[in-house]
Amino acid sequence: MIRSSTGLFLAFAFLVGCSGIKAYRDSPVKNLVVRSDVDSGSMFSSMSAGLDVYRVQAGCRTEYEGTVRLDRPSVAVGLPSDRLSYLVFTFEGSSFLGGSSSSASTGTLLKPRAGVRYEAAVSYREDIYDVVIRELDLRKGTSREIPHRELQACGL
């Protein structure tokens, strides 16, 4: 039993190490809630969503910090406040029959303000995806949509 567990662990570590994907180590304060509505596919295909978080440095250079799997309808994430992050939402599809796979993604800049909550509505239906991020002001009971911002706009 121990041997098979170790084998599984090694296989997992090998796969994770090779793919370059690592779990995002988020902040304890969960300021972003991601609500996903992803077409999970059919009997012969699957679709999954994820959120890659990048730290944005001078000159709009990015440093990969980790990935959050969006495998539940609602996932809470703690992003660093008052610092620019580049959020890339990815949609990975695969077909079991033909051995095909695809990956689509969309990225946006976000600089969360301290003490403020954010909600991202993520959907993938019939080959069309959408990501809408809203900033919630809990005291006033209002919310506003955060406009999509390309990485190149990091200095603006």
Next chain:
Amino acid sequence: MCEQTSVPKNSAIKALAVLAVLLSGCAVQYPQNAEEFRRAVPGAFMAKVQTFEVDRAFRDVARTFQAKAPECLSVSVRTVSQTGTSYQNFLTIYKPTVVVSESKAELHVQRHYQGGGIIVPGKEPPGGLYMLVADATPLDRRRTRIDIYAPTHGADTLIRAITGWATGKNLGCPDMTKG
């Protein structure tokens, strides 16, 4: 620009299509601008014009085109296909352009193939071959006419997305790895 990846299941068909392009010795006269593309589509094999009206003001449709086209269509798709005897790896770079005037909003989508030994047999316009042109023209204060010039195959998702932008009912982006 985000790079998206696609490993097609019908790789053999795509490989044949690519091969046909590669083997084609004769130069093809490609539309060099949106107007030439509009003129070419009605008589072209496997291309058509779709026309419909939306209950939405022209100004709103134009604004949506301006917002969504760069966000959703400035993408590149890497296609990797492998069979027992061949391997293909190429990049398709999409370029959207939106031109808005008082009487018309135009959305042009071009694509350029890079790598994989793909040779376009003819003069390719700057930005790539024209793939789709969508025109929005005002009918009255609340209604807008949409004309979409596009291929009959391989642009279904893109056409559905543009239709959603025009009606305002779905502002999502097309997964450009899908047809």
